[in-house]
Amino acid sequence: MKSNQALEDGRVTPEFVENERKKRNRRESLTGYAMISPWLIGFFGLIIGPMIYSFILSFTDYDMLSAPQWIGVSNYVELFTNDPRFIKSLQATLTFVAIAIPLKLAFSLFLALLFNTGRKGSGMFTTIYYVPSIIGGSVAISVVWRQMFGRDGAVNTVLDAWGLNTISFFGNSTAAMSILIILIVWQFGAPMIIFLAGLRQIPQDLYEAASVDGAGTIRKFMKVTIPMLTPIIFFNLVMETINGFMTFTQAFLVTGGGPRDSTLFYAVYLYEVAFEFLNMGYASAMAWILLVIIGAFTLLIFKSSTFWVHYD
Amino acid sequence: MNQRTKLSDIIYYSFVIAFSFLMLYPILWMFGTSLKPETEVFANAASLIPVDWDWLNYPEGWEGFGGVGFDVFFRNSLFVTGSVVIGSLLSCSIVAYGFARIKFRFRKILFACLISTVLLPIQIILVPQYLLFQQLNWVNTFYPLIVPHFLGGTPFFIFLLIQFIRGIPRELDEAAIIDGCSRFGVFWRIVLPLLKPALVTVAIFAFMWSWDDFLTPLIYLNSVEIQTVSLGLRNFMDAEAGTSWGPLLAMSSLSLLPQFILFLFFQRYLVEGISTTGIK
Numbered sequence: 026m027k028s029n030q031a032l033e034d035g036r037v038t039p040e041f042v043e044n045e046r047k048k049r050n051r052r053e054s055l056t057g058y059a060m061i062s063p064w065l066i067g068f069f070g071l072i073i074g075p076m077i078y079s080f081i082l083s084f085t086d087y088d089m090l091s092a093p094q095w096i097g098v099s100n101y102v103e104l105f106t107n108d109p110r111f112i113k114s115l116q117a118t119l120t121f122v123a124i125a126i127p128l129k130l131a132f133s134l135f136l137a138l139l140f141n142t143g144r145k146g147s148g149m150f151t152t153i154y155y156v157p158s159i160i161g162g163s164v165a166i167s168v169v170w171r172q173m174f175g176r177d178g179a180v181n182t183v184l185d186a187w188g189l190n191t192i193s194f195f196g197n198s199t200a201a202m203s204i205l206i207i208l209i210v211w212q213f214g215a216p217m218i219i220f221l222a223g224l225r226q227i228p229q230d231l232y233e234a235a236s237v238d239g240a241g242t243i244r245k246f247m248k249v250t251i252p253m254l255t256p257i258i259f260f261n262l263v264m265e266t267i268n269g270f271m272t273f274t275q276a277f278l279v280t281g282g283g284p285r286d287s288t289l290f291y292a293v294y295l296y297e298v299a300f301e302f303l304n305m306g307y308a309s310a311m312a313w314i315l316l317v318i319i320g321a322f323t324l325l326i327f328k329s330s331t332f333w334v335h336y337d
Numbered sequence: 338m339n340q341r342t343k344l345s346d347i348i349y350y351s352f353v354i355a356f357s358f359l360m361l362y363p364i365l366w367m368f369g370t371s372l373k374p375e376t377e378v379f380a381n382a383a384s385l386i387p388v389d390w391d392w393l394n395y396p397e398g399w400e401g402f403g404g405v406g407f408d409v410f411f412r413n414s415l416f417v418t419g420s421v422v423i424g425s426l427l428s429c430s431i432v433a434y435g436f437a438r439i440k441f442r443f444r445k446i447l448f449a450c451l452i453s454t455v456l457l458p459i460q461i462i463l464v465p466q467y468l469l470f471q472q473l474n475w476v477n478t479f480y481p482l483i484v485p486h487f488l489g490g491t492p493f494f495i496f497l498l499i500q501f502i503r504g505i506p507r508e509l510d511e512a513a514i515i516d517g518c519s520r521f522g523v524f525w526r527i528v529l530p531l532l533k534p535a536l537v538t539v540a541i542f543a544f545m546w547s548w549d550d551f552l553t554p555l556i557y558l559n560s561v562e563i564q565t566v567s568l569g570l571r572n573f574m575d576a577e578a579g580t581s582w583g584p585l586l587a588m589s590s591l592s593l594l595p596q597f598i599l600f601l602f603f604q605r606y607l608v609e610g611i612s613t614t615g616i617k
Contacts (some may be wrong), residue, residue: 271458
C-alpha cells in the first residue's frame with residue numbers, strides 16, 4: 026500500500042519495487058549487525074585480534090619490561106630441542122588424556138546403560154552422580170583431594186587400618202597422576218546425562234524388529250544400541266578430549282605439577298611460563314603448539330568417524 | 338522369571354547405592370571434617386561424622402587471613418558472578434536473535450566463526466588478552482572478569498539460544514512486524530518472554546562457571562581485597578599450609594554452598610541444558 030502511495034500516478038514500476046526491496050534489505054541488514062554487535066566486538070577485539078597478536082608474539086622474545094625482540098622460530102626450536110620441562114609436560118598431558126578420557130567415557134556409558142533399564146529411582150541416582158560434574162573443577166574440591174590423599178589423610182588412614190602399606194600420593198609420580206585421573210573420572214556425570222538422552226532417542230521399533238528377527242539381549246545391544254549411540258560417543262569424545270588437554274585447576278592445586286614435573290600438565294606449564302616467568306613470547310609459541318595439537322586430535326577423531334560413527 | 342528379576346533388582350540397587358556413596362564420599366567427608374576439632378581431623382581422618390561437633394571452624398575460617406575475611410571474598414564473588422550472569426543474558430540473547438531471525442550479509446560466515454569459537458581453547462588468548470587488559474589498565478580490577486561476558490563471551494550460550502529461538506514460530510515475529518513493531522520490539526516483547534526457560538539455563542550455567550572460575554581471577558586479581566572466593570580459598574590454603582584443616586574445609590564447604598542451593602532448585606534446567614546441547 027505504501028509503495029503505491031509513493032508513486033504520483035499510482036502505478037508501481039519494477040525499478041521502484043526493486044529499490045524498495047533493496048532499501049528494506051539494507052535496513053534489515055543494519056538491524057542484524059546492530060543486534061550481533063556485542064558479539065562482533067568481542068569476536069574481533071577479544072579473540073581474533075589477540076590471536077593474531079599472539080601469533081606474532083610467538084616469534085619474539087618478550088618479557089614485558091622491554092619491547093618484543095624478533096627472534097624468528099627460536100621459541101619453537103627451543104621448545105622441542107632444549108626444554109626438557111616442555112617435553113615432560115607433553116608426556117604428562119598425553120598420558121593423562123589417554124587414560125582419563127576413555128575411562129571417563131566408559132564409566133559414563135556403563136552407568137547410562139544401567140539407568141536406562143527403567144528401574145525406579147533412576148532419576149534420583151542420575152542427579153546424585155551428576156553432582157561431582159558441577160563442583161569438580163572448584164578450588165574446594167582440590168582442597169579436599171589434597172587432604173584426602175595427604176600423608177595422614179583419609180585414604181592412607183583406611184589403608185593403614187586394613188593393614189596395607191600407606192602411599193605417598195604426592196611423592197610418587199604414578200600415584201600423583203592416578204589421583205588426578207580419579208578426580209577427572211569422578212566427574213563422569215555430564216557425559217552420562219548426554220548418553221542417557223541419546224539412549225532415550227533410539228526408536229523402540231528398532232528393538233522390536235530385532236526381536237522379531239530373533240536377536241537376543243546381547244545381539245540387540247551390539248547391533249542396535251551401540252551403532253545408534255555412536256554419534257553421541259563421537260560428540261562426547263571430542264568434547265572431553267579438548268577439555269582434557271586444557272586441564273588446569275586440579276593439577277595446579279592438587280599436585281602443583283609434581284613430583285618432579287610428572288603431572289606438569291601443558292596448561293600448568295604455560296601458566297608458569299607466562300605469568301610466573303613473564304616469558305610472553307615463549308608462552309605464545311606454547312599456546313599455538315597446543316592449538317595445533319588439539320586441532321590435530323580433533324581432526325583425527327573427525328576423520329576416523331567415517332569408520333565407526335553411524336549416521337542415518 | 339520373577340525370581341530372576343528380583344535377583345537382578347537386588348544386584349542393581351546394591352551396586353547403584355554403594356556407588357552413590359562412593360561418589361558422594363568426598364563431598365560428605367568435606368562437610369563432616371569441617372565440623373571436626375583439629376585433634377580429630379587426623380585421628381579420625383576417614384570418618385564422615387565427627388565424634389565432637391566443633392562449629393567453631395566456621396567463624397575461625399570466616400576471619401580469613403592477613404586481615405581480610407571471607408565476607409570480602411563472598412561479596413566480590415557475588416558482584417562478579419551477578420554481573421557475569423546479567424551480561425551473558427543480555428548480550429547472548431540479543432546476538433542469538435540476530436543470528437536466528439535476521440538476514441544480513443556474511444551471516445553464514447559469521448555463524449561459522451561463532452561455532453568455531455565454541456571449541457577454541459582458552460589458552461590461545463590468555464597471554465594476548467592479558468597484555469590487552471594491561472594496556473587498558475584493567476589488571477587488578479573486575480573488568481577482565483566481567484566485560485567479556487557483556488560481549489557474548491560464551492559462544493555456547495549464543496548457540497543454545499539460537500537453537501531455542503529456531504523452535505519459536507516465525508509467524509509470531511511477522512505478525513508483530515506487520516502490526517508496526519520494530520525488530521528490537523519483537524525481540525524484547527515477544528521473543529524474550531518465550532525464551533525464559535532457555536534463559537534460566539544460561540543464567541544457571543553462567544553462575545556456576547563464573548563462581549567456580551579460578552584461572553581468570555588468578556591471573557588478574559592481585560590485591561587480596563578484590564579476590565573472589567575461589568582465589569581467596571586457594572590463598573587461605575597456602576597461608577594455613579596444612580596446619581588447620583578444619584577452618585579450611587569449613588570455608589571450602591561454604592564456597593560450594595551457592596552452587597548446591599542452585600543445583601537443588603534448578604537441577605531440571607541443568608540436566609535439560611546438557612542433554613539438549615551437550616554443555617558441561
